[in-house]
Amino acid sequence: MEGPADILPSTLKKSVVDAKLLLVGAGGIGCEVLKNLVLSGFKNIEVIDLDTIDVSNLNRQFLFQRQHVGKSKAKVACEAALGFNPSVTLKAHHDSVMSQEYGVNFFKGFTLVLNALDNRAARNHVNRMCLAAQVPLVESGTAGYLGQVTVIKRGVTECYECQPKPAQKTFPGCTIRNTPSEPIHCIVWAKHLFNQLFGEADPDEDVSPDTADPELTGDAAGSAALSEPAREDGNVERVSTRGWAAQNDYEPRKLFRKLFNDDIRYLLTMDKLWQKRRPPTPLDWDTLPDAVAGSSSSSASDSSLSDQRLWPPAECAAVLERAVGRLKEQLAARPAGDHLVWDKDDENGMDFVAACANLRAHCFGIRLNTRFTIKSMAGNIIPAIATTNAIIAAMVVFEAFKLLEGRLDDCKTVYLNRQPNARKRLLVPCVLEKPNPKCYVCAEKPEVTVRLDVSQMKLQALEERVLKAALNMVAPDAELLDGRGTILISSEEGETAANAPRTLAELGVRDGARLRCDDFLQNYELIVNIVNSTELPDGQEFEVVGDASQLQPAAPAPAPADGEAGPSSADAGGSAAANGSGNGAGKATTTVDDDDDLVCLSEGEDGTGTDGEVPTATTTVGTPAAKRPAQSDQGTPPAKKRRALSGSESPEVIEL
Amino acid sequence: MKTQLGSMVTFESGDITEEEAALYDRQIRLWGLDAQKRLRSARVLLIHMGGLGAEVAKNLILAGVKSLTMLDPNPVTSSEASCQFFVPAGQIGANRAEVSVERAQRLNPMVSVTAEKTPSTELTEEQVARYDVLVATGCPDSELTRLNALCRRRGVLFLAGDVYGFYGFMFADLGRHEFAEEVPVLARPGGEPAQKRPRTEQPESRTVKRTLQFTPLEDALGVDWNAEDRRKTLRRTSDVYFIMRALRDSLKGLPTDKVGDAFTSRCLGELSPACAVVGGVLAQEVIKAVSQKDKPLSNFFLFDGYNSEGVVETIAA
Numbered sequence: 001m002e003g004p005a006d007i008l009p010s011t012l013k014k015s016v017v018d019a020k021l022l023l024v025g026a027g028g029i030g031c032e033v034l035k036n037l038v039l040s041g042f043k044n045i046e047v048i049d050l051d052t053i054d055v056s057n058l059n060r061q062f063l064f065q066r067q068h069v070g071k072s073k074a075k076v077a078c079e080a081a082l083g084f085n086p087s088v089t090l091k092a093h094h095d096s097v098m099s100q101e102y103g104v105n106f107f108k109g110f111t112l113v114l115n116a117l118d119n120r121a122a123r124n125h126v127n128r129m130c131l132a133a134q135v136p137l138v139e140s141g142t143a144g145y146l147g148q149v150t151v152i153k154r155g156v157t158e159c160y161e162c163q164p165k166p167a168q169k170t171f172p173g174c175t176i177r178n179t180p181s182e183p184i185h186c187i188v189w190a191k192h193l194f195n196q197l198f199g200e201a202d203p204d205e206d207v208s209p210d211t212a213d214p215e216l217t218g219d220a221a222g223s224a225a226l227s228e229p230a231r232e233d234g235n236v237e238r239v240s241t242r243g244w245a246a247q248n249d250y251e252p253r254k255l256f257r258k259l260f261n262d263d264i265r266y267l268l269t270m271d272k273l274w275q276k277r278r279p280p281t282p283l284d285w286d287t288l289p290d291a292v293a294g295s296s297s298s299s300a301s302d303s304s305l306s307d308q309r310l311w312p313p314a315e316c317a318a319v320l321e322r323a324v325g326r327l328k329e330q331l332a333a334r335p336a337g338d339h340l341v342w343d344k345d346d347e348n349g350m351d352f353v354a355a356c357a358n359l360r361a362h363c364f365g366i367r368l369n370t371r372f373t374i375k376s377m378a379g380n381i382i383p384a385i386a387t388t389n390a391i392i393a394a395m396v397v398f399e400a401f402k403l404l405e406g407r408l409d410d411c412k413t414v415y416l417n418r419q420p421n422a423r424k425r426l427l428v429p430c431v432l433e434k435p436n437p438k439c440y441v442c443a444e445k446p447e448v449t450v451r452l453d454v455s456q457m458k459l460q461a462l463e464e465r466v467l468k469a470a471l472n473m474v475a476p477d478a479e480l481l482d483g484r485g486t487i488l489i490s491s492e493e494g495e496t497a498a499n500a501p502r503t504l505a506e507l508g509v510r511d512g513a514r515l516r517c518d519d520f521l522q523n524y525e526l527i528v529n530i531v532n533s534t535e536l537p538d539g540q541e542f543e544v545v546g547d548a549s550q551l552q553p554a555a556p557a558p559a560p561a562d563g564e565a566g567p568s569s570a571d572a573g574g575s576a577a578a579n580g581s582g583n584g585a586g587k588a589t590t591t592v593d594d595d596d597d598l599v600c601l602s603e604g605e606d607g608t609g610t611d612g613e614v615p616t617a618t619t620t621v622g623t624p625a626a627k628r629p630a631q632s633d634q635g636t637p638p639a640k641k642r643r644a645l646s647g648s649e650s651p652e653v654i655e656l
Numbered sequence: 657m658k659t660q661l662g663s664m665v666t667f668e669s670g671d672i673t674e675e676e677a678a679l680y681d682r683q684i685r686l687w688g689l690d691a692q693k694r695l696r697s698a699r700v701l702l703i704h705m706g707g708l709g710a711e712v713a714k715n716l717i718l719a720g721v722k723s724l725t726m727l728d729p730n731p732v733t734s735s736e737a738s739c740q741f742f743v744p745a746g747q748i749g750a751n752r753a754e755v756s757v758e759r760a761q762r763l764n765p766m767v768s769v770t771a772e773k774t775p776s777t778e779l780t781e782e783q784v785a786r787y788d789v790l791v792a793t794g795c796p797d798s799e800l801t802r803l804n805a806l807c808r809r810r811g812v813l814f815l816a817g818d819v820y821g822f823y824g825f826m827f828a829d830l831g832r833h834e835f836a837e838e839v840p841v842l843a844r845p846g847g848e849p850a851q852k853r854p855r856t857e858q859p860e861s862r863t864v865k866r867t868l869q870f871t872p873l874e875d876a877l878g879v880d881w882n883a884e885d886r887r888k889t890l891r892r893t894s895d896v897y898f899i900m901r902a903l904r905d906s907l908k909g910l911p912t913d914k915v916g917d918a919f920t921s922r923c924l925g926e927l928s929p930a931c932a933v934v935g936g937v938l939a940q941e942v943i944k945a946v947s948q949k950d951k952p953l954s955n956f957f958l959f960d961g962y963n964s965e966g967v968v969e970t971i972a973a
Contacts, residue, residue, distance in 0.1 A: 004739070007821065007925035032932065039707075039739050039928035056681045058764075059718055065762055084741045144686045145940075304671040308689065376685060383686035386718040387940040390711065394932035398822075398961045412964050419951060420968040424894070426937070426957060427966030 004085065005041025013041070015404040020044040020109065024097050024126055025116035026077040027051065028384050029140050031063040032393030033116055038081045038088050040397060046110075048093040048102070049074040054345060060386035098125045098474055104523050107133035112400055115139045116393070120165065124441075124472040125522065127152065127160035131442055132523035136403050140396045144383045147392035147416035151399050151432060153408065154442065162436035170540075177210040179273055183361055183369050187378050190356035191342060193259070194349060196241040197250070198327050198340040207241060207259075209267050216272050250328040252321040256285055259356070264363050280363040283313070290314040292368065307372040311355070313362045320355040323348045344379030353378050391416055395427070440471075446526045451533040452542035454509055460500040461541065463489050470544050471526065473519040480507070481514040481527075491520065504530070672696075676766065680720055691947035692720065696766075698946040699723045701787040703776045703803075704730070704794035705752040707739025707926035708819045711935025712791055712942075713760050713769075714741075719943055723768035725787070726760070728753035729775040739926045776803065785810040789942055792816040797904060801874040804829055808872060813945045816873070817938045820903045821923035822961035823896065824934035828941055828952060829870045835948045836863050870955055871972040878973060894967040896958035899923075922962055930961050937966070 005013050019042060023033055026049040037045055051073050053064045063080035064073070072094035082090060095101065098121070107113065107129045115137060117123050123139065130137040130152065137152040139160060152159050175181070176189050192205035248254045260283040268279055292312045311319065326348045331340055342349045354371040357378070361368050375381065395414045402411050412429035420426045440448035450466055467476040467489075478489040488507060490496045499507060509515070511532035518525045536543055672680075672689055676696070684692050698721045702713055705728045716724055731749050732740075742756035753771035761769040774783075776792065777799060784790060784806045792803055793816070800816050807814035808831060817826040841860040881890055903923055937957050944950045956969045 004928070007735075007927060009921040011921075035741055036929045036932055039741060055678050059680050059683055059720070062714055062718055062763055066765075083744070086745060305674065305677050307677065372685075381682070381685060384682045385686055385940075386715050387936040387943070390715060390932045390939075391936035394929035394936070394961075395964060397929040398964055410963075414964045420953070424967050424969065425965065426953065426968050427933070427959070427964065429964040 003041055003087075004039050008041060012401055012405050015111075016041045016401075017043055019111040019404060021046070021400075022107070022110040022113045023047045023116060024113065024122070025049055025118070026061075026063075026073040026092075027057065027116065027118060028060050028386075028389040029142060029393045029396070030073075030116035031061045031077055032390050033114055033140075033396050034063070034077055034081045035084065036394055036397045038084050038090075042088070044089045046091040046093065047074045047078055048095060048097050049077075050094065050096040056345070060384055060389055062386065097122055100475075100521055102129070103521060104129060104132045107135055110135055112403055113137045114396055114400065116396070117141075121472055123160055125474065128441060128472075128519075128522040128524050130154075131159055138396050138399050138403070140392050142384065142388045142392050142416075144385070145388055145416075145418040147388050147395075148413065149392055149395040149399055150413040151403065151408075151411040153403075155435065156408065156432075157411075158433040158435055159439060159442040161441040162433070162439040173204070173206070174210045174213040174215070177207060178213050178267055178270070179215075179277060180360065180364050180366060181277075183357070183366055183374075184377055186357040186360040186364070186366060187353065187374055189360055190353040191378055193241075193356055194340075194342045194352055197245050197255075198331050198349075199342055200339050201240065201242055209263055209270070211270075213270070213273065216270055250324055252324045253285055255324060256283075256317060256320065256359075260359050260363055278365050281365070283359065283363055285317060288312075288314040288317055305372075307375070308370055310368055310370050311358060313359060313368075316355040316358045316362070319351050320359065323352040323355060327352060344375055344381070350375055350378070388416060391427070440526060441524070446524075447529060448526060449529045449531055449545040450542055451531045451536060451545060452504070453534050453536075454504040454511070454513075454530065454532050456534075457504050457541060458500065459488060459502055459504060459507060462504060463500075466528075466542055466544070467517055470542075471517075471528075473517065473524070473526075474521050476517050476519050478515050478517045478528075480509060481516055482508060488515065489517075676720070679764075679766070683719065687943075687947060687949055691943075691949045694947045695943060696720050697722050698789060698942075699725075699787045700789045700791060700942065701725050701727060701784070703727050703790070703792040705740065705742070705756050706736065706794050707928060707931035708793045708817055708824070708935050708938075710740045710742050710756065710760075711931045712793065712817075712939050713756070714763060715935060715939030716942060717760055717763045717767045717769060719939070720764060721767055721942075721946070723770070724760070725770050725772055726753040726756055727772045727774060727776060727779075729773050735925060739928045739931050779803070779806070781806050781809060784812055787812055789813040789815070789946060791938060791942060793818060797873070797877060800827075801872070801877070804873045813942070814873075815938055815941060815945075817934050818904070819926045819930045819934055820900075821925060821927050822930055823899060823903065823923055824930045824959045824961075825896075825900045826934055826938045826941065826953070826957040827873055827876070828945070828955050829872050830868070830945050830952055831870055833868045833870060833945065833948075833952060835866055835868070835944070835950060835952065837866050837949075837951055838863050866951065868952065868954060875973040876955060876971045879971060893971075894958055894969055896960045896965070896967055897956060897969050897971070899960075900958060927961070930959065933959050933961065933966065 005016050008016060021037065021042060021044070023030055023037070023045060026034065026047050030047070030049065034045065034047060049072070052070055053061070053068045053073055053076060055066070055069055057064060057073075058066065061073070063077045068076045072092065074092035074094050078090040078092040082088065093102075113126065113130050113135050115123060115126055117126070118141075127137065127139075131154045134154055137160075138149065139152055140149045141147065151157060171185060171188060176185055176192065180186050180189065189207055192202075193207045195201060195205055196207055244258070245255060262282075264280050264282040268274065268282075290312050292310050327340065330348065334340070340349070342353070344350055350371065354374045357374055358368045360366075369377075395416075399411055399414070402408070411432055413432055415428045415430065417426055417428060421428060435442055437443055440446045448471070452462075452466070463476065463478070467473045467478065475491040476489060477487070477491050480486040480488055486508065487496060488499060488509075504513075509530055511530065513530040515528040515530065516525065517528050531545075533543075672684075672692060676692070677684065680692055700716055700721050700723065702709055702716075702724060705713070705726050709726070709728070713724060713726060728751065730752050732743050732747050732752050732755060734748060736743050736752065740752070740756070742759040743752070744755070744759070747755045751771070751773055753773065757769055757771045761767075776795060784803070790803060790807050790812050792800055792814075795803070795816065795818075804814045804816075806812075808829070811831065813831070814829045815826065816828075818824060838861040841862055880886065934957070937953070937959075941953055941957075944952050953968045954970050956971055957966060958969060959966045
């Protein structure tokens with residue numbers, strides 16, 4: 001009987017029929033890859049995705065329809081693909097690929113792994129699992145019109161983490177709390193405020209005036225606090241924002257008065273801040289303008305969509321009042337002690353952030369934005385379209401064909417450009433890079449250097465923010481190589497809990513110390529060299545340096561030089577920093593959430609989005625985009641160029 | 657003729673509803689509300705529902721055109737099993753277009769999806785004029801040039817494509833096409849250097865209006881590659897163009913050194929991922945053409961899946 005594999009060349013047919021594939025992500029790219037695989041004659045495929053289907057997926061994730069909203073992407077995708085060819089064997093896992101269930105042996109069960117993810121943490125993790133299991137990996141990502149596919153094979157090519165990726169965009173805490181100058185600062189503040197009031201309160205996300213602002217010298221802050229008559233607690237020791245709100249029953253006008261009047265007036269007393277800045281203006285609920293300054297405003301002419309209309313401050317206050325009322329009810333409906341989780345697709349949470357960001361912007365004389373624009377920035381949405389995903393997903397399959405035919409030498413990194421390059425190529429094949437011998441992931445004996453202040457950093461921060469967030473370990477163990485084998489962190493519950501609140505110095509970690517860190521799940525061992533440093537650039541509590549020779553501060557990367565491919569990097573902040581580019585922002589971070597299909601190697605759209613989507617706490621788009629070649633194809637993009645790209649701005653929205 | 661398109665678009669565009677805004681959110685964030693409005697007033701005629709036709713249909717229905725008419729007189733054969741995902745199992749012998757409607761419609765209830773069994777060779781100028789765009793797949797050159805001429809006369813955008821195993825192509829004749837293009841704004845006069853400026857969310861750009869004149873397929877195919885004055889162009893023209901010509905016609909009259917034979921086992925049937933690449937490019941070009949946003953590819957896109965390469969060639973008399 002005739003099957004789809006019959007049109008394949010004989011050199012390929014048998015290996016296609018016999019192959020067992022793992023597809024990680026069933027979003028924008030994943031749906032398209034799955035369709036191509038089934039229609040190309042593959043018989044045995046497992047699909048893993050922890051995400052569920054959202055309405056905004058339906059414009060491109062074509063295996064899903066309205067009646068599937070809320071259901072598992074992996075399951076619905078497999079059911080739909082079975083409709084194309086009922087004789088294939090598909091298995092769906094509605095789960096995180098980073099879960100302990102999927103160890104190295106699980107990965108070893110596959111001929112190839114295909115990534116269709118939307119965040120860097122999951123990409124890093126699958127990269128390590130495939131390196132450990134010695135299974136070839138095809139990585140992919142899209143952002144808007146741009147896309148990329150590459151092949152990773154241990155010992156032969158670069159791994160996903162061989163080159164630095166653009167760091168997560170972060171802002172110093174004092175900019176967010178005291179001196180915002182751009183819309184994004186107000187948006188980050190509003191998201192922090194949401195968490196303070198309704199979400200998981202994080203001390204690093206304080207939204208009140210910051211008296212420890214380095215711009216203030218000694219006396220200014222302290223005396224200002226005492227001389228401020230409007231403060232209700234009359235005390236420098238302040239009640240938590242949540243506690244204060246609860247005491248006042250989340251009464252919107254009282255919240256408004258505290259946030260946009262009392263706190264602003266308090267900021268005004270820190271006069272050093274305003275010597276060279278326009279001071280903010282405290283707002284009064286009853287006298288807010290009900291028209292947008294500069295009038296005739298509005299970004300899109302089409303104003304029937306509330307999202308696209310610029311709300312005047314009075315309307316922001318009304319939206320705030322409504323959203324706070326509803327969020328208070330949502331919070332009350334939860335078990336005691338539970339909290340809400342901000343989601344850009346939750347109407348009330350998004351209304352709250354849009355209204356608060358604009359009110360704060362109004363205080364500081366910063367341009368207001370539409371809810372539509374604020375949603376892009378707050379949700380770090382990467383636009384995604386069906387056509388780009390379809391093309392990139394197909395290129396994933398062509399690279400898989402090469403691997404199955406034993407044509408590893410012919411495998412390429414393929415870029416989809418928006419316009420043809422100087423050599424007329426729209427789809428540009430480039431030679432795969434060799435592994436970076438200093439890669440802290442795929443090198444024979446991986447090492448990495450981390451600069452931090454051993455007298456300030458607590459062990460818990462080392463575990464959570466350095467080892468897990470920046471270095472992407474899932475459940476690390478850490479041993480101090482001091483000749484005695486002191487165990488600092490154990491992945492066994494509770495064994496080393498007493499160490500958590502102690503500083504590294506108290507635990508015997510000093511400049512030059514070496515820590516052997518091990519992640520059992522990833523089968524990954526890494527030596528972390530500690531360099532003590534008390535002067536890290538603004539707000540950072542640590543910095544990951546590829547190797548000690550790179551210790552001099554990296555020059556800020558210039559903007560992408562390459563007009564042709566035109567991508568700016570799409571990497572949205574994410575939790576994981578790659579080699580040499582980590583910065584641990586202990587302070588305010590734009591947490592990206594989600595979505596997307598991202599790129600640079602990444603599409604997942606929306607980490608939500610991504611088309612690939614995999615879930616992890618922070619969604620980032622990991623983009624391997626760091627190396628989009630300019631005009632050259634068939635050739636290695638010069639290292640210089642790549643580095644330049646990798647430093648480009650992380651996007652609130654972007655194409656790559 | 658193009659003005660005809662322009663006026664039609666303006667006439668039909670109403671406001672985007674909240675429902676549409678939610679469904680199309682991720683693409684509106686890319687191409688904007690105006691482009692989406694133009695898209696949703698476009699009527700597309702798609703000829704032949706093989707693997708490539710299915711990809712084009714999927715992408716355009718998802719994008720939200722006004723209507724898509726699938727025209728195909730042919731019955732489903734066993735080979736559709738390998739690439740046509742709209743055809744349910746067990747439908748061999750049924751009409752390819754009619755049997756595709758149900759699954760195609762499910763992708764987006766806001767698009768009117770219909771089927772017609774008329775052979776494309778019987779399409780008249782009046783029938784063609786009922787559409788804004790005609791996309792022809794699986795047609796011989798003679799039929800493509802006939803349809804292209806009908807489209808030209810009535811100001812209908814014409815695109816075509818085909819897939820042969822690992823290879824495929826797209827062709828576009830948009831007549832005299834006006835479009836808006838965003839160009840980056842260089843350093844502001846007298847302003848600070850770029851690095852000093854505060855980084856804002858979007859790089860600055862401005863929209864400019866451009867015009868591109870296309871060539872009919874007949875003229876493009878009429879190029880004599882052996883002519884003296886073509887030699888220089890020939891050297892820089894992609895092999896894939898000639899492979900495509902060889903696959904469509906015969907080797908007769910073509911420079912044979914451009915056509916190897918190592919690929920023959922790779923040019924059979926409509927390989928699914930090749931359909932996805934060519935169908936993706938074709939649909940994106942329809943979207944660009946209808947929304948009059950961004951520079952279209954002019955005028956051939958040539959795909960080689962064996963070498964993972966896609967080239968754009970401008971071939972004009």
